[in-house]
Amino acid sequence: MQKRRLPGRRPLLLAVGAGVTTAALVAGMTSAFAATVFTDNFNDGDASGWSKSGGTWAVDSAGVFNQSNAGSELARQFAGDTSWTNYSVQARVRPASFGSSSALVGLAARSTSSTKMYRLALLGSGRAELQAVNGSSITAIGSASLGISTGTWYTLRIEASGSTIRGFVNGTQIASGSNSLSGAGRIGLVTAYASGGFDDVAVDSSGGGTPTTPPATTAPPTSAPPTTPGPTTAPPAGWPTPTGSQKVDATIPVSGTFDGGLKRYYGIGDGGQSESQDPMFELAAGATLRNVMIGAPAGDGVHCEGNCTLINVWWEDVGEDAATFRGGTTYTVDGGGARSASDKVFQHNGSGTVYIKNFRVENAGKLYRACGNCSTSYQRHVVIDNVVVRDTDAIAGINTNWGDTARFSRITIIGDADRETSICVKYKGVPKGSEPTKIGEGADGVNCFYSPSDITYQ
Numbered sequence: 001m002q003k004r005r006l007p008g009r010r011p012l013l014l015a016v017g018a019g020v021t022t023a024a025l026v027a028g029m030t031s032a033f034a035a036t037v038f039t040d041n042f043n044d045g046d047a048s049g050w051s052k053s054g055g056t057w058a059v060d061s062a063g064v065f066n067q068s069n070a071g072s073e074l075a076r077q078f079a080g081d082t083s084w085t086n087y088s089v090q091a092r093v094r095p096a097s098f099g100s101s102s103a104l105v106g107l108a109a110r111s112t113s114s115t116k117m118y119r120l121a122l123l124g125s126g127r128a129e130l131q132a133v134n135g136s137s138i139t140a141i142g143s144a145s146l147g148i149s150t151g152t153w154y155t156l157r158i159e160a161s162g163s164t165i166r167g168f169v170n171g172t173q174i175a176s177g178s179n180s181l182s183g184a185g186r187i188g189l190v191t192a193y194a195s196g197g198f199d200d201v202a203v204d205s206s207g208g209g210t211p212t213t214p215p216a217t218t219a220p221p222t223s224a225p226p227t228t229p230g231p232t233t234a235p236p237a238g239w240p241t242p243t244g245s246q247k248v249d250a251t252i253p254v255s256g257t258f259d260g261g262l263k264r265y266y267g268i269g270d271g272g273q274s275e276s277q278d279p280m281f282e283l284a285a286g287a288t289l290r291n292v293m294i295g296a297p298a299g300d301g302v303h304c305e306g307n308c309t310l311i312n313v314w315w316e317d318v319g320e321d322a323a324t325f326r327g328g329t330t331y332t333v334d335g336g337g338a339r340s341a342s343d344k345v346f347q348h349n350g351s352g353t354v355y356i357k358n359f360r361v362e363n364a365g366k367l368y369r370a371c372g373n374c375s376t377s378y379q380r381h382v383v384i385d386n387v388v389v390r391d392t393d394a395i396a397g398i399n400t401n402w403g404d405t406a407r408f409s410r411i412t413i414i415g416d417a418d419r420e421t422s423i424c425v426k427y428k429g430v431p432k433g434s435e436p437t438k439i440g441e442g443a444d445g446v447n448c449f450y451s452p453s454d455i456t457y458q
Contacts, residue, residue, distance in 0.1 A: 011454065013269065014018055014126075015437045016292050018308045018401075026347060030364045035203075036202060036203070036204050036279070037087070037181075037189075037203050037204070037205045038079070038080060038201070038202065038203035038374060038375055038376055039200075039201065039202045039203075040079070040201045040375065040432075041063060041199060041200050041201075042059045042063045042065045042198075042199060043063040044063075044433055045061075045063070046059065046089065046433065047059050047065055047077070048348075049079055049374055049375040049430075049432060050065075050077040050078065050079045050189075051074045051077065051078045051079070051211075051279075051300075051303060051324075051326065052076070052077055052277070052278055052327075053074070053075075053077075053078070053114040053251055053279075054072050054073070054074050054075045054076060054114075054181045054250070054278065054280065054336075055067045055069050055074075055075020055076070055077075055191060056068050056069040056072070056075075056340045057077060058076070058135060060197075060319060063199065064094070064197040064198070064199050065077070065189065065197065065198045065199065066096070066195070066196070066198075067189075067191045067195055067196060067197075067198075067451045068096075068195050069195065070081070070096075070097045070098075070099055070103075070191075070193065070194055070195040071193065072191065072193070073192060073193065073259050074114070074115075074190070074191075074192055075191045075192070075349070076108070076114055076188050076189065076191075077106075077189045077190075077198075077199075078111055078114075078186045078187065078188045079186060079187055079188075079202060079375060080186040080187045080203060080375075081186060081326070081327045081350055081351070081375065081376065082111075082112055082184060082185050082186055082285055082305050082306045082326070082327025082328060082350075083306075083327055083328065083329070083350075084110070084184055084185065084186065084187075084203075084205075085160075085183060085184045086161045086162065086205070087109070087159075087160060087203055087204060087205045088157055088158065088159040088160070088203070088204045088249075089107060089108075089109050089157065089158050089159040089201070089202070089203050090107075090155065090156065090158075090197070090200075090201070090202050090203075090204075091107050091155075091156055091189065091198055091199070091200060091201040091202070092149065092153050092154070092155050092156075092196040092199045092200045093105055093106065093107060093122060093153070093154050093189075093196060093197070093198055094152065094153045094154070094157075094196055094198075094199075095122055095148065095149075095150045095152070095154075095194060095195075096150055096151070096194075096195040096196050096197060097150055097195045097196075098123075098124030098150065098193070098194045098296055099124070099193035099194060100124055100193060101123065101124045101125040102123065102124065102125070102190065102191040102192075102193075103123070103124040103191075103192055103194040103350075104119075104121035104122060104124070104190070104192050104193075104194055104364050105121070105190070105191050105194050105195075105196035106119050106120050106121035106122055106125050106156065106189075106190050106191075107119070107120045107156040107157075107187075107188070107189065107190070108120075108157040108158075108186075108187060108188030108190050109160050109165075109185070109187055109188075110160050110181075110182040110183070110184060110185035110186075111182075111185040111186045111187070111188045111291045112182050112184070112185040112186075112284060112285055112305065112306070113253060113255070113282065113305055113434065114241060114251065114253060114282055115133065115134070115135045116134050116135070116181070116182060116185075116284075117158060117182065117185065117188060117190075117412065118130070118131070118132055118133070118158060118176075118179070118182065119131045119132075119159050119188075119190060120156050120157075120163050120167040120168075120350055120376075121190075122146075122148045122154060122156070122169075123148065124148075124194065125302065126136065126145060126146065126147050126148045127143050127144065127145050127146065127148065128140070128143060128144050128146050128148065128154075128167070128174050129143035129173075129175070129405050130142050130143065130158070130165065130166075130167030130174065130175035130176075132165075132179045132181040132182075132321040133181075133252065133392050134181055139179070139181075141165055141167070141175050141176075141177040141179055141340070142175025142176060143174065143175060144169070144174035144175070144247060146169060146270075146374050147228045151285065154169055154170060155168075155169070155170050155171065156168070156169060157171075160217070163178045163179060163180050163183075163420060164176070164178055165177060165178075165179050167391045181445070182274065183413045184448055185327075186305070186326075186327065187201070187203060189201070197312065200230065206286050210257070214428060221366060234346060235335075235358045235359060235360050235386055235387060235388045235412075236335060236337060236358070236360055238335070239314065239316075239337065239339075240262055240293070240314060242262055242263060242264035242295075243261055243262045243263050244263045244264065244339040245263065245264040245265075246263055246264070246265050246266075246332075247266060247267040248265050248266065248267045248268055248280060249267060249268075250267070250268075250278070251278045251279050251280065251281070251282050251299075252265070252280065252281050252282070253281075253282050253284070253289045254281055254283045254284065254288075254289055255284040255287055256286075256287060256288070257288040257289075257290065257291050258281070258287070258292070259290050259291050260289075260290070260291050260292035260293070261291055262291050262292070262293055262312075263292070263293065263320070264293040264294070264295045264316070265280055265281075265292060265293070265294055266294070266295035266296060266298065267297065268280050268290055268298065268299030268318055269297045269298065269299030269300070269320070277299040277300045277319065277320050278299050278300060279299055279300045279301060279302060279303040279324075280294055280298050280299050280300075280302065281301075281303070281305045281365060282302075282305065282307075283302065283303065283304045283305060283308045284305055284306065284308055285305060285306020285308075285327065285328055286306060286308070287304075287306075287308055287309075288308070288309040288310075288311065289302060289308070289309070289310050289311070289313055290309075290310070290311035290312055290313070291312050291313075292312075292313050292314070293313075293314045293316060294313070294314065294315045294316065294322075294401050295316045295317065295318055296316060296317035296319065298315065298317065298318065298319040298322075299319055299320065299408070300319065300320045300321060300324065301315065301318065301319065301320065301321050301322045301323050301324070301413075302322065302323040302324070303324050304323065304324070304325045304326060304327070304328065304331055304350075305326055305327045305328075306327045306328035307328035307329060307331065307352075308325070308328065308331050308332075309329045309331075309332045309334070310323065310331075310332070310333045310334070310336065311334050311335055311336070312334075312336050313335075313336040314333040314336050314337055314338070315336075315337070315338035315339070315341075315345070316339065316340075317339070317340045318339070318340055318341035318342075318345060318364070320343075321341075321343070321344060321345070321346070321347045322338045322341060322345045323345075323346050323347070323403045324346075324347040324348075325346070325347070325349065325350050325352075325354055325382070326349050326350050327347045328350060328351075328352060329350075329351055329352030329353070330352055330353055330355075330356075331348075331353070331354045331355070332350065332354075332355045333346070333354070333355065333357070334354045334355075334357055334358055335357075335358045335359065336347070336359055336360075336363060337359060337360035337362070338359075338361050338362075338364065339361070339362035339363050339364070340362075340363050340364075340365035341361075341363070341365060341366075342364075342365055342367040343365045343366070344364070344365050344367070344368065344369040344397075345366065345367050345368065345384065346367065346368045346369070347369055347371065348370045348380050348382065349371045349374050350366065350372060350378065350380075351378035351379070351380065352378075352380070352381070353380075353381040353382065353383060354368065354380075354381070354382045354383070355382075355383045355384075355385075356368065356382065356383070356384045356385070356387060357384070357385045357386050357387070358385075358386050358387075359386075359387045359388075360387065360388040360389075360390075361387065361388070361389055361390070361392055362389075362390045362391055362392070362417065363390070363391045363392070364391075364392045364393070365392070365393050365394070365395075365420075366392070366393065366394045366395070366396065366397050366425075367384070367389070367392060367395045367396060368382050368384065368395065368396040368397070368406070369396070369397045370382070370396075370397065370399055370404045370429075371429075372397075372399050372427050372428075372430065372436030373429065373430050373431065373432050373433070373434055373435065373436055375432045375433060377399075377402055377429060378402070379402055379403040379404060380398070380399075380402070380404045380445070381404065381405045381406070381407075382396055382398070382405075382406045383406075383407045383408070384396060384406070384407070384408050384409075384411065385408075385409045385410055386409070386410045387410070387411055387412070388410065388412045388414065389412065389413045389414065389421060390413075390414045390415055391415065392421060393421065393422065394421065394422035394423075394424075394425045394441075395408065395411065395421065395422070395423050396408075396423070396424050396425065397424075397425040397426075397427055398424065398425070398426060398427065398447060398448070399426075399427050399428065399429030399436065400426045400427070400428070400439065400446075400447045401428050401429055402429045403447075404429075404447060405447050405449065406424050406447065406449065407450070408423060408424070408449065408450035408454050408455070409450070409454045410451075410454065410456075411423070411454060412456045412457075412458060413455065413456070413457050413458070414457075414458050415458075416457060417457075422441050423441070423443070423448070423450060423455060424441060424442065424443065424447075424448035424450070425438060425440075425441045426438070426439050426440045426441055426447060426448065427439060433435070
């Protein structure tokens with residue numbers, strides 16, 4: 001992905017039609033959103049940093065992010081953070097085909113899950129509609145008859161400020177209203193029984209609940225690193241036997257608590273490292289996943305869209321990642337284990353602190369990695385306690401120039417007589433599109449916290 005400021009965007013000369021039903025068309029409105037916190041024009045052919053839920057997506061040679069499966073009921077790509085509150089999101093959208101008059105291609109804001117968001121939709125009927133979407137319940141905030149046609153580029157923008165939601169097409173307001181469905185959430189690109197292309201995505205903030213941009217220079221932690229939690233239970237001695245197996249054909253959304261009774265769930269993706277695979281489970285903010293075994297293929301494992309808790313979750317063969325922490329500030333992994341992760345087990349893209357305790361990891365690249373080149377960057381923390389490690393290259397990787405910290409206690413490393421397992425690897429975080437560089441490893445009392453007594457070799 002290529003990050004850039006809004007000036008320099010390709011001009012659009014398209015006119016908006018008449019026929020507003022709910023809100024008057026207001027042209028030339030001056031936005032109160034000024035600070036650009038996210039952009040992606042896909043010119044590098046890379047859509048990493050986006051999270052797919054359904055559909056067939058690819059970036060073409062012209063730098064357009066296309067969803068080509070017009071038969072997909074819901075195809076979505078999400079980016080950003082569930083903590084984002086007051087902001088505007090804009091994108092260029094080109095419908096390619098509509099399967100019916102209710103089919104749509106559009107833009108989303110304040111998405112808290114794959115089925116809850118504000119959506120500005122271009123419909124097969126030729127209308128544009130600003131919607132509050134909560135599962136199968138869709139509330140129209142406002143709409144306009146614009147004569148939407150396939151093969152034409154439209155610039156869509158959603159502005160969310162408090163409970164006021166506004167929708168714009170080609171710079172003209174087509175809807176505005178008050179709605180309390182969602183106070184914060186990620187951005188999204190969406191289609192339903194339609195195909196289309198997306199380009200030039202940008203998020204401007206008014207200053208509420210927004211991410212930071214990557215610091216240019218080394219930054220020490222701005223607050224004291226989180227402390228290690230007290231003793232709870234011993235890490236599991238071995239791998240459990242599943243009570244049954246269930247093939248999964250689509251991501252399972254979790255709101256509240258999902259208890260799998262130690263059943264094995266499998267069947268998404270190809271078991272490889274592709275960035276475009278769907279997750280097996282998608283946890284809404286505050287959700288808990290417990291007593292689950294995830295078998296191969298596992299797609300992109302578990303996505304946490306906000307604060308989440310994983311209790312006694314086992315990954316028999318990690319595909320892309322075991323779990324990705326995308327939004328929120330506090331994530332807890334308690335019990336369970338993961339094995340066969342060629343890259344990393346836990347990927348930390350959002351802000352806040354990941355707590356990993358009473359866990360075992362085998363045959364992995366890293367147990368934990370704080371994202372070093374995400375579209376938006378934060379100061380991230382990890383606390384790892386009471387963990388058994390075998391055949392793993394490194395336990396944690398952090399970005400010291402962004403003030404990340406890692407704290408370790410009661411770590412048991414098995415079968416490493418030469419002590420080749422790295423405890424805490426330090427990287428220099430970089431903007432999206434570049435690769436982080438390793439700059440060192442080991443305890444330093446600033447970013448990596450542990451003493452020899454915290455590490456036991458067996």
